[in-house]
Amino acid sequence: MIRASIFRSIYIEAMRRITTLVPAALGLLALTLGMTSCKTKQVELEDFQIYDNQITAFALSTDEATLKEAVSAIPFVIRNTATGAIYNTQALPYSSADYNVHLRMAKAASNATVEVILSDGTTVAWKDATQTFKSSDLLKGIQLRITTAGSGTSTNTYTYKVTFKRYQQDPHAFAWSEASVTGLPAFSSTFSQVELSGNSGALYYVKADGTNAVSSFTTPTGAWTTSSLTGLGSGERLSSLLTYGGKLYATTSGSRLYEASALGTAFTAKTFPTTATPQTLLGGLSVDGKPTLALVGKTAAGATTFLGYNISAGTISTIGETPSTSFPTAGSTLSYELTGSSYDGAALYVSGGRTADGKASPNLWATTNGTAWLIVGGKTQAGVSAVSQSQAYVESQKRIYRFVSTASTLELYISDDRGATWQEARTVAFSGLTRTDFAGYPLVAFPSSDGETVYLLRGAKTAGESAKLFVGKFGGLKTVTE
Structure with missing residues (x-):
């Protein structure tokens, strides 16, 4: 999961009641996502x-x-x-x-x-x-x-x-090349997520043999250094990761929650009430002025549910409703928190991930309390069956690039409104890539700090297989005004 650190977030007192979520979410979209009422009305006057x-x-x-x-x-x-x-001010489509x-x-x-x-x-x-x-x-x-x-x-x-x-050239255009890099991590499809800090970063992942590891870099095309993770339970595999409030949080296959420093390797277990167990981290937001983790978890009776976890108190603040079948309960997601001026509160958004039936989710979800969620726009879009999905948010473009590997090919979807709507990338987006070479492989995508490049990591299907790094340069983002 690429997380809220990539967006500038403003935290104010969150809304007390979820009954006002619908108008709040719609008001937020009108203010911050630049859309119009579920995309059914034209914007005439700004x-x-x-x-x-x-x-x-x-x-x-x-x-x-x-x-x-x-x-x-x-x-x-x-x-x-x-x-x-x-x-x-927003360029017309090419x-x-x-x-x-x-x-x-x-x-x-x-x-x-x-x-x-x-x-x-x-x-x-x-x-x-x-x-x-x-x-x-x-x-x-x-x-x-x-x-x-x-x-x-x-x-x-x-x-x-x-x-x-308008755009002078096709804004979907990329020029891709494979980089020769030492120490690339051979991550599996079980779990992989990159955390960034300027030019440097770290990839947390599960190897093909089921062990956890982290590979760090000062620049993606330089040497990568692999380290072990400490503090995680024996036999537990990473299942989700989140940077929030300057800390790194993780869940594991052992249904436990852990904390580490940002880009850290030493984890400590967090106290979690016996009324529920954590499964997947969704994001962080302020609820009633308290820093809260939004999660998918299970109740003591084994039912899947949304959870709100009060970080300071180490308690579950709320046990919410059951996720719908179209909600992404696994896989890499991107989350961010935004505030609006037409209501009192902040909203957390989640894009990407995979649904329980293995589909790559194309939907954007929103919540004001972490335990009740709505699809932005109100209409569920069908996803494709995916082996892996990863998103790269390029802040200078205000764009998300969503890469999906299926059993047969590589797909790319582009969003200009923070994940609310998507365009399927045109052929020019794959120049230099053989799409079938990514079929069935785990992927990790992330942007350069200067916003000029997207890096695409291809992991390993089997033990002993090497990873590959591809460098994508943007080719058609220049605009002209006449």
């Missing part, structure tokens, strides 16, 4: 300044299947100032082909006339609420000329400059 406001709404859409959802979700800033301006763009616009005065001036000087009279243009004509930038009636027979003219931010 910023509004009153100064002879002549344009009150501006939005794009398209019927192209691969672009439809992404285009309609792009918000536009409308600045009704002396020099009107309309622009988007397309190598020309396509039809539907421009929807609303004017303040019903009797105003609007002219659309294209970049080549062509003027198009605006007649309807929505008009269609070729992307090659519209997205090079336009001007809007609005004419309204003045006093007597005079008229008033207003001009808006409209610019469009």
Whole structure:
């Protein structure tokens, strides 16, 4: 699990009652994830300044299947100032082909006339609420000329400059190469997770022979050094890991909870009440001002349930509901805590992981207390049968790259909204890789500290097999505004 340390978290008093989770989660999404009501409404207005406001709404859409959802979700800033301006801060999705763009616009005065001036000087009279243009004509930038009636027979003219931010090249593009590295850990599919601190880091994993280990590096393409872990129970294997509050927490196959220093190797057992046992760490959040671990565990009767563990007191603060079959109860996840201004509290989000039936989860889950969870957007997406899944969050891009190995190939999914929605990566994302070489292998993905690279580790299927490290350079993230 890559954890909350990769996000800047703000902790405030959490909500007291889960009955307010639904509006809280929806309010948080509107504020922090940049989405619109479960992706069913177009974002028309992000910023509004009153100064002879002549344009009150501006939005794009398209019927192209691969672009439809992404285009309609792009918000536009409308600045009704002396020099009107309309622009988007989030880049429009890339397309190598020309396509039809539907421009929807609303004017303040019903009797105003609007002219659309294209970049080549062509003027198009605006007649309807929505008009269609070729992307090659519209997205090079336009001007809007609005004419309204003045006093007597005079008229008033207003001009808006409209610019469009878009990708110059395919933003899915990667250039991959295999690195020659000494000491790479031959981790198995049982468990593997990387923890990072700047350029350095450590991979905690279970070997093919069932023993636990950690391999440290100062730079991923340099030498890796393997060490043993101490303090874990005899025969226990790591099952989940979490860095929270400057400490490293782990659960094991022995249904026990352990603590170590960040990037540490010496673990000590944490007191855990007999009313339940820990299975999988989900994340950390503040509940009623107390640092709390959110877990999946089992009750004394053997029922799977959500648990809230008060770190300071060493007690279970809450035993929650039973996870749904679509909830990721195992595998590598990514979690982060965010706060919103429209409600009193913080929410924990979890992306990735695998469900009980071995499917790679594409859903984003949210909670305000750690023991009752909702799918963001409200709609469950089906996952694929997976051997391994690992996510790399690149902070400079605000993107998550989710790598999945199946029995037959390597798959990659990309999210621009912290895991709420995903795009299946296009072919250009695998340049330099043979996807079938990853079939059935455990994976670990993580970003470089400068956000320029993603590292993809392929582990071992059998004892004695060597691991491999692949270095992916981003190739198409430059944008242009016209």
